[in-house]
Amino acid sequence: MIRNYRSQLPFGEDVLVQIRKDVMTQIERDARPWMGIFLRATIATSALLLFVSLPVIRREKPVASSELRVAREASPVRPAQLATRNSQPEPVITPTSHRVRRRPIKRTEPVPPEPAEVRIELQTSDPDVRIIWFTNDTGDTR
């Protein structure tokens, strides 16, 4: 009796043929060498691009807030602050090896001062006649 345990397949020959076909298709797909080469080349190119672009990305990294805090604490402290600080010991923060990036100071060209104008007024004997003389640093006179 036990030999009759599920002695007949629940599907016909056509299903077996279909399974065989599917397996062979999958095997042929796996066997295509150019697919593997293409995949490996893509992975290698991506890795290379990442490797090349990583130092650039690191260099352009903005200054972290913790680094700014270190820089601020290194600046001179006011006595009031010093008093409160001495009461409770603070953890020692060692400065990181990164250089603190500071904003470049804009240097503006000094504007030359306006040439000073001198006005000389001469009173003549005639009250209605006055001689007015304009001059500047350059020596131009009017």
Place this chain on the structure above:
Amino acid sequence: MTAETTVTMQADLCEKTQVNDPVLLAAIRAVQGGDSRAFEQIMIATERRVALLCWRILGDADEVKDAMQEIFLRVFRHLGRFDERRDFRGWLFRIAVNVCRDHRKKRTRIFVGLEEAGDVACPDDVDARIAAKEELALLTRAVDTLPEKERLALILRDVEEIPTEEVAQILGSRPSTVRVQIHSARNKIRKLMERWR
């Protein structure tokens, strides 16, 4: 080429190998040599037995189809490492059992109804045929309730009629362990059948 020469060549081909079928052996060697199309011959030679084994272990037609695809793809990928001095059927069945075990782990146990139990080679008597079918349905249900290891040992030894030593190799256990499992499985089935009748 005479028939006698062909037979001699086939005998030479099968020498020092566990693979008895010359067509199968030639296909195995061809695939190992890089001819992937020859794998179809291996499938044709073995698919029915593999399908039946999967059906006995899984009891679900859709799962059998999935499992068969996975089994043959696994066989193809590992065939390069197959040593032809080993038993090919045992090697193939070991892969099949492992794949079916994985499939069974993914789902809950199923019970087979009377109509799914299959036909029995029976006399023409209609009553006798119905009785035999009912008996087989009970048996199927009883086998399905067995623990995994006992069930597999029973299917391979009693249903597939594979020698105990070979069953032990397929299941990766010792022959003595397999004997104990089969004995226990038979007892459980007997008791269950008596209770259900």
